[in-house]
Amino acid sequence: MTTRFVLACGALAAIVLATTASDQWPDHQAPHPMTAGPGPTAAARPAAGRSSGQALAKPDCNPQNLRASLRPQGPLPVPGQMPVGSTMAGIARRGYLIVGVNRDAQGFSFRDENLRLQGFEVDIVRDIAEAIFGDRERVVFRQLSIADRLKIAKSGEVDLVVATATITCKRREEVDFSAAYFETGQRVLVNRGSGFTDLASLTGHPICAPRGSTGLETIQAATLKLIPVSASATTDCLALLQLGKVDAVCTNDALLAHMIAQDPRTEIVGPQLSHESYGVAISKNTPDLGRFVNAVLERRAQDGRWRASYERWLTLLGPPPSPPTPQYQD
């Protein structure tokens, strides 16, 4: 009788744990990128992930509530003193943050002359590292392709993905996004003097966008008869344009501006084709980390760091606008 009672209590406790674990995953240990594989934590996570996924990926995702992210909970903890049992405490114990970044996004994340990763997004990552460790250098970067970045964010192989990822309803079914940290829109880049004036004038012509990007979705979905060409990275599209393999490139205008900086014989034509926001992609299994990231983003928007970073890396885009206004849900 007693054994049966203990077993029943244990089972009940396990169920309660599994359903409440979504917000605060106890004893979080992010799998190492090099040793990621099926393990006890990997096996246990999907159950917890599903429960939080149902709570967040609401079927009625629309352009109005698209950017709503998890509300920060209270003030940020003191660096080096993460709440016991939180995802951040797990990261602190590991000693470094693992972040996936875009492998070539000029201005956002790129290697400088000394092979050091720099850029607008890298500043965000280092601010998050500072908030956890009090040390901006405690980061292991993984450079990801556009096509892989969300898959890897979802898998939990990395803690965060900060890789020029546009927040979309479809993507929100797979991962959580932070509040928006940058606003942009798709436009079209062509060779100067090529005679193309907008997307419609490119009917029947090859046009390039990175595989797995919203730009590729735009040109594939266009009712015009465009010939979509996918490349493995954004800058590869510029190379293909220079080689004459494609007649245009379609991606976010911030990235296009950096292409013009590399090749002044190109120009942006036509109107903006979309309005998009970049967000930090985070596994649905670590919502506490999402709230933490949002708190960091909100603080750097308020204390002027967002603006300073913009002025340092994105001068090509003109004077900095005001930071995106965060939208939250609970």
Next chain:
Amino acid sequence: MTRTRQAIGTRSVPPGEVLGRVSRFDWDTMPGKLRIVRILLVLGVLLAGTVGLYAANARVDTMRDIAEHLEPLNANVTTLYRSLADADTTVAAGFLSGRAESREVRARYDGDVDLAVTSLAQAGVQAGGEITYITKQLPVYTGLVERARANNRQGLAVGVAYLRLASDLMQNQILPQTAELQRRQASRLDDAYQRAGSVPVVALVACGLSLAGLILTQIFLFQRTHRVANPGLVAASAAVLIGLVWWAVAEAASAGPLTNSHHHSQSVSEALGPAQIAALQARTIESLGLARTGTTTELDFNARMQRLARHGGALAAARELATDQTGRDLVEVAAKEGSSYSTAHNKVRQLDDSAQYAAAIEAAVSTQETSAATAFDRLDKALIRAIEHERGAFGKDIDRARGWLTGLPIGIGTLALIAAVGAALGVRQRLDEYR
């Protein structure tokens, strides 16, 4: 009309002549019998000689084909693959090391392209149309690499994009095509070895039958005439017998060196060549892992090193195929360098995994004694030495095998003529007794 036909018919077949011929080759009379036997023997010996000559010639040709055409092409394609893959690995590692390429990287890449072009030119003479695609794509590849460098020198990110396009072309188009060529070439070489080592059944049967004919004729004549030896027929039998023995000895003596030379070419195309490629792929995975551009993992690296391994890998096969102590020693050296490289690589990963990126890069690409670059270089050189040894040994063995066949076709032809003349004269001697 009818009359004309009859006239022609009458004139074309004179009754007397037909009768006369029938009587000369009449099986029921002794001279007729001997005449028929003489024709059969001469034709039989000549036929056996022709078949033997053809078989010997085919064998000599096949061996020449192996020595002068198929094996050099096989080695050429192996070199081609290695130099192309090495060029790509070198450029990728060069970009990783910093903004400006070092002189070593530049020299190594140039050397690779140079070697690839030379191999292509030589293979072009031998392989014809099969390499057209590779010949066309190589300048496209080098063009992309130069664009990558030019942009890189100016600090433009599009340089890396060109490098990616170049690498993509190399890894997904040029190298698979080269591997396909290599496979075809290796199977052609195996076929040739099979032909060169096969038993010439038809020639042996023909020789055996004519020898049997000669002996039966002598027994028949002995029974009829009670004369012991017929010099002509004895000479003919001896000639056929000498031909058979010559063939058998040449065959037996060349079989050893031929098998050894086959092992040497197999070692290059099926063991040491693949080992070289596995090592290069491992090095590329290491570089890509550091650049963190791909989805390749440590598992892929280990898989490549396992493919190369001394136990159960390409180097084990190479050890099996080696026919002399030097060959085996060279394989052991390569195996040792392979484990040194794995150790150096683990050091790189250890640094990288503990977020010491700059130190990891340094451990991977520096020219220091303990760096992965140095260890890889030594492994690469050890494999090249082993391949050079096998190729040298191949040359010696195939020359020995061919040496045993020297003069075989001419010998067989001459012996067949001697046998034919002997048979004709021998039977004629008996025939003369009926005149």
